[in-house]
Amino acid sequence: MLSMIHSSALLGIDSYPVTVEVDLSSGLPAFDIVGLPDSAVKESRDRVRTAIKNSNLTFPVKRITINLAPADTKKEGASFDLPIALGLLAASMVVPQNELPEYFVTGELSLDGSIRPVNGILPMVYGAWERGLRKCLVPYENMEEAALVEGMEVYPVKNLLELVAHFTRKQRISPIYMDLEALFSQNESLEFLDFYHVKGQESAKRAMEIAAAGGHNLLLIGPPGSGKTMLAKRLPTILPDLTFAESIEITKIYSVAGLLRNKNSLVRTRPFRAPHHTISASALTGGGRIPKPGEISLSHHGVLFLDELPEFQRNTLEIMRQPLEDGQVTIARVNGTLTYPSDFMLVAAMNPCPCGHLGNGNKCHCSQNEISKYHRKISGPLLDRIDIMVEMPAISYDDLEESAYGDTSETIKSRVLQAHHMQLTRYKEDGIFFNAQLTPAQMEIHCKLGKEEKELLRAAFERMDLSARGYHKILKVARTVADLDGSDEITVRHIAEVLQYRSLDRKYMMG
């Protein structure tokens, strides 16, 4: 007797179909799994056998062959437990076969027959929907994630007995429904953090606003206690809201990383990731034996904050160069490569020198050599990908005591949204969302300059010895400054502001 169940396997943040074929034949009892299973899949045998027995269901005393088709790709993990068990129960006629072809099935089994959640439900269920399936049977704890796929009937299941009762029609499981619009419009609050509480540091705040509006990479440089970390943590409060499509894309990554459990199933705010400087290269970019997205992918459509930038391993930073350029990261694997999206905004913070007090009277005791060594820890090519650099002076007692409170996050965000709206309108046909994503060709169209503006930029180009990339960055950031100003034209005033942020390049680039 043969049965077939639709399941799938993950590849990056997508999935591909896997059909679980179960054959029972007479002969000496045996239980084989073929189709390139890894060790976790092979262990399925023991879990499935024990789970079926412990659920007081009959385990067939037959020659059992399971094929995971297509046979030429390697299958990983425990998510085939449930389709294998269901296939076995169907082949041994414990449950009828007739309905099975309509269902997508995935889940891990416990020895007692209960069903455990698996990673990557959203991309798997989404893939099944794309292939025309409209019903899915998923672990109870994964149901909300599965229900994000519109038009899919989601049947959450807690254990094997519920599964049997459903297909034998003794007790049907009712499909769940989620109001996606209501879910998406719920607001997660970040109310404890507000720009309002950061005193002084006006140019850094302005730089944050520009970075948030145009999606630019940003480096904050200042002595200890000047408020770098404080400011960076407040960035999410002024970022443009996510669109539903962006939200789903981020949720897929978190689904594959297994970070959605027991939490809200839909990621509704832009990610803000702040990995510690001891992080390894593979934790940053992703990978591992069972591949997982790294921090740069978990920051997709959001912010990656690297505090104390020079403390990171140089080679760790080095591997971010390509992802920063491409918005995606490719990971080499034994059998091929894997791609995860990683379009994030990089925000970094550092002290100006090892002791942190360079430029602050005669408080700094670092030698020129120590300072150069400190700056050299950050690679030039990485700094080259930073659009805006800003120095934050030490805060004086008077600043803290006297300076008036500045704008609230809400006020800043309203300006950011206005500027972002201009970009969305302008780039309708270009397939980009932020000025930071402009290609040189697109800049020719969208960043046209007048005669005066060109002259200013030419003078700066020669004086500051800019690279071509440096020149393009000035144009992109100037575009954002103009957008914040509500101006279609980039004017001399906008360019002049941006040139201030570039003047630090040389100082920090070469030490």
Ligand SMILES: Nc1ncnc2c1ncn2[C@@H]1O[C@H](COP(=O)(O)OP(=O)(O)OP(=O)(O)O)[C@@H](O)[C@H]1O
């Ligand atoms: N501009 C400011 N306005 C109000 N409070 C501030 C400001 N700057 C610093 N503080 C206070 O000082 C604390 C330390 O600031 P923060 O951690 O941001 O400094 P930092 O620049 O990141 O220093 P380090 O280089 O040591 O990491 C803050 O939690 C806050 O209480």
Ligand SMILES: [Mg+2]
């Ligand atoms: Mg800090």
